[in-house]
Amino acid sequence: MANNPIVFFPLAFVIAVAALGVLLASNPIFSALFLVLSMVCLGFMFLAMGAFFLGGVQLAVYAGAVTVLFVMVLMLFDLKDNANPIAKGLLSRFLKVSSIGVFVGLITGAVSLTKYYPVPVKAADPSSMESTRVLAVGLFRDYVFAFEILGVLLLVIAIGVVSVSRIKGGTHDRA
Amino acid sequence: MDAMYIGIEIIKMVVIFLLMVQLVPILVWIERRGSAFIQNRFGPNRVGPLGLVQLLADAVKFAFKEEFIPGGSYKFLFLLAPVVALIPGVLAFAAIPLGAPFSLEPFEMFGNTWGPYDLKLQGYDYGIGIVFVLGVSSLAAYSLLMAGWGSANKYSLFGALRASAQMISYELGLGLSLVGILLLYGTFSFNEMIAIQDGPLTFMFMGKETIIPFLPNWGIFYQPLGAILFFVSVFAESNRLPFDLPEAEAELVAGYHTEYGGLKMNMFYIGEYGHMMVASALMATFYFGGYNLPFVTPEAINEMFTGMGFAFNGASLMTTLVSHLILMTKVFLFLWIFIWVRWTLPRFRYDQLMDLGWKTILPWALANTVITAFVVVLMRGA
Numbered sequence: 001m002a003n004n005p006i007v008f009f010p011l012a013f014v015i016a017v018a019a020l021g022v023l024l025a026s027n028p029i030f031s032a033l034f035l036v037l038s039m040v041c042l043g044f045m046f047l048a049m050g051a052f053f054l055g056g057v058q059l060a061v062y063a064g065a066v067t068v069l070f071v072m073v074l075m076l077f078d079l080k081d082n083a084n085p086i087a088k089g090l091l092s093r094f095l096k097v098s099s100i101g102v103f104v105g106l107i108t109g110a111v112s113l114t115k116y117y118p119v120p121v122k123a124a125d126p127s128s129m130e131s132t133r134v135l136a137v138g139l140f141r142d143y144v145f146a147f148e149i150l151g152v153l154l155l156v157i158a159i160g161v162v163s164v165s166r167i168k169g170g171t172h173d174r175a
Numbered sequence: 176m177d178a179m180y181i182g183i184e185i186i187k188m189v190v191i192f193l194l195m196v197q198l199v200p201i202l203v204w205i206e207r208r209g210s211a212f213i214q215n216r217f218g219p220n221r222v223g224p225l226g227l228v229q230l231l232a233d234a235v236k237f238a239f240k241e242e243f244i245p246g247g248s249y250k251f252l253f254l255l256a257p258v259v260a261l262i263p264g265v266l267a268f269a270a271i272p273l274g275a276p277f278s279l280e281p282f283e284m285f286g287n288t289w290g291p292y293d294l295k296l297q298g299y300d301y302g303i304g305i306v307f308v309l310g311v312s313s314l315a316a317y318s319l320l321m322a323g324w325g326s327a328n329k330y331s332l333f334g335a336l337r338a339s340a341q342m343i344s345y346e347l348g349l350g351l352s353l354v355g356i357l358l359l360y361g362t363f364s365f366n367e368m369i370a371i372q373d374g375p376l377t378f379m380f381m382g383k384e385t386i387i388p389f390l391p392n393w394g395i396f397y398q399p400l401g402a403i404l405f406f407v408s409v410f411a412e413s414n415r416l417p418f419d420l421p422e423a424e425a426e427l428v429a430g431y432h433t434e435y436g437g438l439k440m441n442m443f444y445i446g447e448y449g450h451m452m453v454a455s456a457l458m459a460t461f462y463f464g465g466y467n468l469p470f471v472t473p474e475a476i477n478e479m480f481t482g483m484g485f486a487f488n489g490a491s492l493m494t495t496l497v498s499h500l501i502l503m504t505k506v507f508l509f510l511w512i513f514i515w516v517r518w519t520l521p522r523f524r525y526d527q528l529m530d531l532g533w534k535t536i537l538p539w540a541l542a543n544t545v546i547t548a549f550v551v552v553l554m555r556g557a
Contacts, residue, residue: 029324033252036317043310047301053363056306060350064313065343071317072339075324075332132303132363 007048015041032071039063053132179289191269191298199448200230206514213518240437245326248434252325257435257442260318264449266311269298271456272365274466274499275473278491296495297365304365305357305457309350312412312453316342318446319421319431326434334430337525338414338421344529345411345418348536352404355540355547356394356461368394369465373472378554391469394462400543402462404536409454411532413447416517420525455509456502463505466498473498 018041021034040063046055139147204219204227211218219226244250274296281291301307316339323335360368376390378397395402411418422430432443459465467473473494480490523531 033317033321040314047307052301052303053306056301056303056310059310060306060313060346064310064316065346068313068316068320068339068343071320072336075320075336 004048008045011041011045011048014038015045028074029071032067032074035070036063036067039067051131053135177289179284180292183292183294187294188269188298191273192265195265195268195449195452196445198452199445200234202448202451202510202514203233203444204230205511206517209511209514210518213515237437237441243434243436245328245434248327249325252321253434254439256318256322256325257439259321260315260443260446261449263312263315263318264446264453267308267453268449268456270301270304270307270311270365271453271460272297272300272369272466273456273502274495275476277495278487280487295366296499300364300366303363304368305353305363305461308453308457309346309353312450313342313346315412315446315450318443322435322443323431326431328434330427330429331431331433334421334423334427334433337427338431341411341414341418341420341528341532344532345408345536348404348532348540349408349412351537351540351544352401352408353461354544355401356398358544358547358551359394359397365460365465368460369467372464373467374470391464393464393469398462398543398547400539401547402458404540404543405461406454406458407531408536409450409457410513410516411528413450413454413513415447415451415513417520417523418528419522420528423522451510451513452506455506455513458509459502459505466502468501 015038018034018038022031022038025031025034040059043055043058043063046052046058207229208218208220208226210216219229222229222232244253272295277294277296279292279294281288283289319335319338323331323333323338357363360371362368362371372392372394374392376387376392376396378385390396414421421427422432427433432440435443476497477490477494480493481487485493
């Protein structure tokens with residue numbers, strides 16, 4: 001079942017096209033909707049590869065909750081004709097183009113320096129409850145401290161965002 | 176996995192989709208007659224026996240309505256939204272077992288021997304059942320957002336924003352209210368849950384097994400609070416009264432589908448009723464024994480039909496049909512409760528809705544989870 005080509009290639013194609021659409025769409029709403037498409041197809045890709053629990057969580061959390069918030073917030077603004085050129089001004093243009101170059105160089109470097117070797121394909125556990133249990137043991141016993149620290153980090157981000165938006169000149173300035 | 180099996184599976188998916196779509200007119204009829212009954216009116220009773228053919232007339236009217244696309248709208252999103260509205264309901268419904276599996280002996284056809292097959296009355300069985308259903312049905316918010324944004328109408332947009340905020344808020348309560356029962360069952364798979372709910376009510380109490388012979392082993396007796404919280408949350412998820420703020424007529428004309436007419440509006444309706452069907456089927460599966468009658472296993476039904484002189488295939492087919500009818504009876508009972516509540520309770524105010532979601536359902540579901548976890552550990556005697 002894992003990596004059936006009839007399922008894999010169409011899904012991979014849609015994921016790649018949708019990811020490109022996120023970058024290339026001039027309207028932010030369409031950009032966000034492409035992100036949704038990419039997330040949903042990624043969820044189904046997990047399912048097709050036998051990672052059932054991950055697939056379900058990907059659909060419920062990323063596609064179903066996080067990106068809904070993105071789309072919702074974007075819809076609150078009036079964003080009709082926002083197709084700007086890549087940058088205005090010589091310095092800004094130079095910085096943006098050169099940072100793109102650095103980024104592309106980093107990726108090609110990373111890919112070309114990677115050693116290729118055939119990964120031993122492990123058959124997915126047919127019992128999905130077992131793979132869920134392995135995941136739970138990893139998250140809540142073996143790596144519980146790393147997991148909890150990540151949770152605290154997210155809490156810090158949430159509090160930080162609220163406090164930043166409330167300082168003088170922020171979007172929710174109380175003064 | 177031969178050609179015959181794959182063909183049967185594909186036909187099964189189409190049948191499940193048609194089942195969901197074709198149940199909608201019947202539900203609309205029940206809703207209109209039921210609301211009339213509740214409000215002491217007649218309801219549609221002129222066209223055909225009991226007004227049943229009224230639905231056909233409505234369908235013809237829907238199909239022949241003029242197509243209307245508002246100016247300044249995003250045409251692609253506007254046309255895509257009703258189609259997307261169907262997808263989550265269908266995908267979720269197909270993941271729920273609708274009856275006991277149907278076993279087929281090897282048979283000959285087209286010069287080949289096929290089988291034996293063990294066909295599930297279920298679109299697909301991922302084994303994570305409920306996680307998949309929750310994930311897929313959470314995608315419903317996008318169709319409303321696309322409709323609201325795409326139709327370039329402020330009432331539509333307000334409706335869509337309300338709908339998505341409501342769905343996200345209640346999804347937390349919905350998920351948490353199920354954790355208790357999942358802890359007790361120890362599985363995500365619907366089929367295993369249904370198997371666990373066989374027989375009389377059995378549990379460990381103070382280190383010894385206690386059996387209450389006159390009650391079935393249903394989830395509702397273990398998790399009454401969880402069942403209530405779950406049922407309230409699915410009301411909010413399917414945007415039904417008293418939670419139909421997204422299409423509050425008094426404030427927003429018709430909410431996210433203000434600009435839609437004819438078959439396109441109809442598709443939103445099918446999506447809404449699909450959510451109700453999924454919710455009812457989940458209630459039946461989680462808390463009311465799924466496709467089993469209390470104290471009667473599918474094997475017992477099968478033996479009864481074999482005793483009546485049916486062959487292997489016939490007995491299996493009859494078992495599947497009987498279990499399907501049992502589940503459908505339970506589902507229709509819950510669908511009737513949906514309709515009953517809609518025509519009984521008035522709509523909430525938006526702040527009341529948010530209070531109920533975040534300050535009532537979420538804490539109670541959390542408490543239910545914690546208490547259940549303690550009880551499970553104590554019962555195990557660890």
